[in-house]
Amino acid sequence: MAGTGVFQEIVDGDVFQYYADGEWKKSSSGKSVSIINPATRKIQYKVQACTQAEVNKVFETAKAAQKLWAKVPLWKRAEALHKAAALLKEHKGPIAECLVKEVAKPAKDSVSEVVRSGDLISYTAEGGVRILSEGKFLVSDSFPGNDRNKLCLASKIPLGVVLAIPPFNYPVNLAVSKIAAALIAGNAVVLKPPTQGAVAGLHMIQCFHLAGFPKGLLSCVTGKGSEIGDFLTMHPGVNCISFTGGDTGIAISKKAGMVPLQMELGGKDACIVLEDADLDLAAANIVKGGFSYSGQRCTAVKVVLAMESIADDLVAKVNAKVDKLTVGSPEEDCDITAVVSESSANFIEGLARDAKEKGATFCQEYKREGNLIWPLLVDHVRPDMRLAWEEPFGPVLPVIRISSVEEGIHHCNANNFALQGCIFTRDINKAIMISDAMETGTVQINSAPARGPDHFPFQGLRDSGIGSQGITNSINMMTKVKSTVINLPSASYTMG
Ligand code: G3H
Secondary structure (H helix, E strand, O other): OOOOHHHHHHEEOOEEOEEEOOEEEOOOOOOEEEEEOOOOOOEEEEEEOOOHHHHHHHHHHHHHHHHHHOOOOHHHHHHHHHHHHHHHHHOHHHHHHHHHHHHOOOHHHHHHHHHHHHHHHHHHHHHHHHHHHOOEEEEHHHOOOOOOOEEEEEEEEEOOEEEEEOOOOOOOHHHHHHHHHHHHOOOEEEEOOOOOOHHHHHHHHHHHHHHOOOOOOEEEOOOOHHHHHHHHHOOOOOOEEEEEOOOHHHHHHHHOOOOOEEEEOOOOEEEEEOOOOOHHHHHHHHHHHHHHHHHOOOOOEEEEEEEHHHHHHHHHHHHHHHOOOOEOOOOOOOOEOOOOOHHHHHHHHHHHHHHHHOOOEEOOOOOEEOOEEOOEEEEOOOOOOHHHOOOOOOOEEEEEEEOOHHHHHHHHHHOOEEOEEEEEOOOHHHHHHHHHHOOOOEEEEOOOOOOOOOOOOEEOEEOOEEOEEOHHHHHHHOEEEEEEEEEOOOOOOOOO
16 A cells, blocks of 8 residues: 555655655654545645755765765666665555555556566666777777877766656656666766656656665655746756656757756547558557557557548447547556546537537547546548647547548647657558658657657657656656867887
8 A cells, every 4th residue: 555564764754755865854844735536526645845944965975975976886876776666566556546546557557667666777778788888999090180189978867866857647657767867877867746646756756765775865855836846947956857648748859958857748549540551550559559548548549540431431430449448547557547636627618618619520529538538539620620730638539531541740740749650551662651641759650659658769759858768768868968179199109
């Protein structure tokens, strides 16, 4: 159970504590932030409302701890990460329980998230050992006008303190994707978990604590974004920001100082289905891609662009599968569960209503109870409808019928979001040409968009992000190159 066993020390009374200087602490604010269970709409947990002074202290200790950590042998850093990974997997039960209660993630997916996170940490530790063990050796005489008298040794060094801000939909997995890469590269980390998902994040941090990382190297502050959000992202102690989430990321990018940014800000992933596609395969992927975790994935299929000639058949196949989705509680592992908040449910409903008012067809009866929205396929969506462009982040999926491939590519490229996309066709040459024309971070051929496996590059264009993720890219992003140049007195040795 959450907050029991090895997790007992992270909670004080009914409020989960924040983690700083290697200890679990109560905030001097005396205030807490409530976390509402999306399914019951009742308070599930409470976390500390940290103050700005506490944030200052965390950056101070992180800076000092990082200097020492950067000197710890790489194999030892990897060893500590492997320990944290094992602990995370060992304690997957209570952590998964938090995900079920805080973000209404179905029970099995919650366990998968924790296990996947353990694997991600281990892979990052192994990858880091290899990536960071190699540098470059350059010789000057390849550049015009130079002799062979300058030798450059280039290697990767850490950036300093990484501010990690994961989103509510993967509060554990997208936290460790940032933390593990930062730590193996010799950085310190300040984690600001999302409010919904904070308690899962604090349990995950306890696994790092038990793994024995040095005091102050990893901290986790909780609180209201309105009170400590800007203070954190604009803090002079930040040397890198890795953020996953929504529009807030655009605001952060504008306000952040001169620090490297890794931003993943959502998507409107288009699924183009051609006449020659395997429609059963396409339908299965559309339902899995569009409705897993109730559509609350940045990589969810968010608009289907179906060629007119096969659209009726495709929609019928998708509808047959949608009708079989189970709707209800995350504890019972239903396919469709409550979306994260009431405001999110209202936003999703607004998009669906706008489409309906403008003439789209609801393939199922629209049904909502509290934050629980039944899965809905919306056919005959047109570009004048908000649903054609905006990201519902919920179980409502639009279908636009297209008369040419070019129309599909145009729709994909005209969107501000450009995270992923997919194409269904049996013609691999056509698939590759369309992929080439789709201006988006990743194109999947004959499968739904997805971030994993977690070592694959993962990036968005335009409003979908800055930089690239995936294990290697994250490690590289959280380091910079340091060179030492050996200047020889002359280019060659003259025999006396
Ligand atoms: O929500 C954004 C995540 O990066 C998506 O990850 O494709 O594994 O669900 P996923």
